Amino acid sequence: MSAFANLPLLRRFLAVARSQSLHQAADALNMTQPALTRSMHHLEEEVGGALLDRSSRGIQLTDLGQLFLPSAKEIIAATSRAEADFQQRRNKAATCVRISAAPVWTSTILPPVAAAMASSAPDLNLKMTRGTAAAAIEDLKTGDIDMYCGGISDTRALPSFLVRRSLYRSSLAFVVHEAHPLAQEIFAPVRLMDFPWLHYFGDVDVTSCASDWLVEMGGRTLEPAVVCPSVLSALDFLHDSPFVTCLPVGFCQSRIGAGLVSLRHAEPIRVFDSGLIYRRSFDGVTGFDLLLDGILEVLRAKNFDMADRT
Incomplete structure (x- = not known):
């Protein structure tokens, strides 16, 4: 089996890399330290080289481990995203939308939307943070958020699982x-x-x-x-x-x-255009459609320049 196909080993490797301690990683993974040590030896055998440098100062990644780390992160993130997207399509209803938004959105557009959603879709949980488009795109790629609201002047191609939608001009x-x-x-x-x-x-x-x-x-x-x-x-x-x-x-x-x-x-x-970047799996999902309708209603009510953008 390829090292990259063994998801449990990849998750254990990431836990060790994150904590730089076999003991702490084992506690976080709810397994014994000897079992985790055997897992890391098994992974190193599959990779064909040492990934961890074990010393009295703790665990450090070897040069090979540093090369292996971003690929392991990417595979686990993609797997988590695929699992979430499948459940989203299967259930056809969103229960939580994690949003990163620019300040104008968090102060002016999203508060009335959230207030309306509380009554129209009480089962939908909105989690909001402020952020920039550049940081949000990375968080969307790793599956840490579901949607970004703000300026979308960067027109470079996005991964196929993301959608860019312009809503108004600023x-x-x-x-x-x-x-x-x-x-x-x-x-x-x-x-x-x-x-x-x-x-x-x-x-x-x-x-x-x-x-x-x-x-x-x-x-x-x-x-x-x-x-x-x-x-x-x-x-x-x-x-x-x-x-x-x-x-x-x-x-x-x-x-x-x-x-x-x-x-x-x-x-x-x-x-520049302002709008949304979100995960494609949310298209057609009930709670998400209500959220989009609420955003459009607020933009119209506040007279944002929406010409030819909806």
Whole structure:
């Protein structure tokens, strides 16, 4: 038998690699340490080399073990995903949807959807976290989440088991606090140079987008005065401060964007689609269909730009 076909051994190997201890891995797997040790010897025989370096300091992966690890992870993740997808299709009803979403979605779109689902589909459990598209796609591949809600400007091909669906169009705008001097003026690109620029890390490099736009308008590239680890931390800096940054226009309509205003300029800095990436096995599943209907209803009610996207 190929080492990669022996799923129990792969799961035991991953437990050892994760804990770096045969004793801890055995406890986690609810088996004895001698039995786990025999399993690892058996796996090494099938692979044809040592995967583990055993010493008084604990367990470390050998070079061969490091090569073997990502393949083992991929096979176990694919198996878990296939099992979940089969049960999803068999039952034709979702009982839990794990969602990773961008801040505009978690603050503005999903809360009323979740409230409606609580009465219309009480057996459906929604588990939500905030995240970026890049991180969510990796979590979708490993089966850690079922759906991502947010910007989907990256159009690279997805694995066949994932679906990308655009629901509305958004754009980046220059954003300041409502008491900021620029909020009281007729917008002039050159005035942006007079205030400190705020950069944050996300799916889009906002500083590059804004700089490219400004250069086209006759300005110059921007140099960040402050760099924030996320868009949420950037929001804290914007309130009652002289900072300027770029945000999706939806932020100014959301609860977390209260007190912020977007500066009016004829040409958008960047236009992008926002929507869903989800596991294909959820198509046609009762609870998931209700969730999608609820999202579309909220988007329409809040006047998002949904032209030609549904």
